Amino acid sequence: MRRLLIPAAALALLAACSTNTGATPAAAEGSAPGAGSTKIGFIFVGPKDDYGYNQAAYQGSQAVAKAYPGLEVLTAENVPEDDNATRIMEGMIRKGAKIIFATSYGHKDPALKVAAAHPDVVVVQQGNIVDGTMPANFGTYFGTVYEPVYLAGIVAGKTTKTGKLGYVYAFPISQTLDNINAFELGAKSVNPQAKTYVVNTSNWCDPAKQAEAAKSLLAQGVDVISQHQDCTATVIRATEAAGAYSVGYHADASALAPKGWLTGSQWNWDPLYVKIVKTALDGRFSGSEFNANYRVGYKTGDNPFVQSPYGPAVGAETKALVDAAKARIGKDGSPFLGPVADQSGQVRIAAGTVPDYKTIEAIDYFVDGVVGKIPAS
């Protein structure tokens, strides 16, 4: 054993040295944050090939690499949403990155910490919201995820025979609640009988729990299942095996459900990432639209959240309904156009009101028609 230990210790020492020499002093003080950066860092909460959220973000990072061949793109997978994220972002900055994308909801606090410590580095965070003053080198960005989910709800509502839709989710964060609500509102807009049954797994990716969740829903007569999970294959396979219909999320998984695939929502971060990087490289980040809680949707265009291709089970009539709804939202609407009532029947968004995204992201209730309770202690 001892003979083994010595080389191992030597290796560890070497590794420690190389990280030290890799550190470079902060470059040119006083310039605009992110300007002229030669490296860009991306951190992901999961693996880059999860058929889901992280894969989409990773693809976006590769689009940046393609658009800027001179830039070195640093990526880190499986970055936890705690001090480890801070450490990894600090490491990227030491290597020379002056633009950092923190791509998970829970990366916000570490990202804010890093931004505060490095005023010359642009840090953008995907999906969360900063309340109060926005630091000059920080921004959050997101698509209006619930728009395509609403359209998918229309397809689900037209397809279901039992009137029971299922939704497997992880945690009751605002994004998820919006999705579930939009799904039900979409379904109800074409099928007043449609109800959405929700099951949570308390985990972004625990395939065994997902399998049990899907099977529980299917046993109750649910015949269309959608989900908000980081890895999506398990639920889709279980749904397809039961002869029910799948609405995807995060990625086009139609290959997993050749019969039951309806549609879904998926990411295309490429245009938005490249725009953010360009703005930062040009030194125009501070004060730009990205130096804020930036949200895009069907109305502004460029929504990074797009509708997945249709499966064979979707007919022309349904597609026409979806197109009409999409046009309606794009003109001056919202899936949450009032009146929207919660489960107790109380109207939460008044008739005729088009709520802004802040109101929508603050929704902390299920709409009427969702069956289930938001986890609370």
Next chain:
Amino acid sequence: MSLVIDVATGAVRGGTSILFVALGETIAERAGVVNLGAEGSMLTGALAAYAVTAETGDPLLGAAAGAAAGALLALVHAVLVLSRGANQLANGLVVLFLGLGLTSLFGAAYVGRSITTFEPYAVPLLSDIPVLGPVLFDHDPLTYASYLVAPAMWWLLYRSRWGLALRAAGERPEVLRTYGRSPLLVRYLAVVAGGLLAGIGGAQLSTAYANAWFENMTAGRGFIAVSLVIFAAWHPLRAVAGAYLFGAALALSPALQARGIGLNQFVLDALPYLVTLIALVVLGRRRGNTAPESLAKVFDMTGRST
């Protein structure tokens, strides 16, 4: 009533992978070796099964690979513990992290890969029995295999010469030595067989139940299995009850939610672990004397007086 059936079905579905690991650990501990690395064997089994199924298209080959991978990792534990005298508890954790690291490294290529999975097969006639039919006889082949493994193991342990030697290795190795048999060999076999079963448990998880590979997808199920062994007082048939109890606790939350019944979510999430803990406390005291004697040596350093 349908809730009971659903939860019971879910108990078998979700408990099977844990059952395999618990059965494997029972063999190892009966021979006097604690293997906390069972979780690692389960995880390597899950990946090996998934990877080989992805490459060959045959889940049966995959399950064989899963068994081999689980056994191989357990062999590492056996060599270090039995031949090099390493501390069993500490080394078990090392083996676990070895499994975690290796699967994370080699598994990245298989996240999101599509495979031909084990399909549920409703056994003719038997699956038509009310209640018991859907609960027991509409599952994947590996689950049916577990129905055979548990009683076979009981027979091996308590009715065969092999089992006698195994139990002797765990109780009084010197007696075994007097009879001219090597306790070391028996223990090696037991630990490796334990890893093999844990690997099959992992295979069931990745290629029959969840039908996906994901890093650390066992999420502590192997550890639960190890604690179930104590709960089951090192008895294979009681391990069946323990594994299904845990599976039922896991299945309860989604079954209730799918019916729109909202109970305290956090209590439901903690329930499987609470059930295991309570069972350990209650039954652990009563069956304190049933532990294989060699294990006492392993646990002595934790402060229990003998």
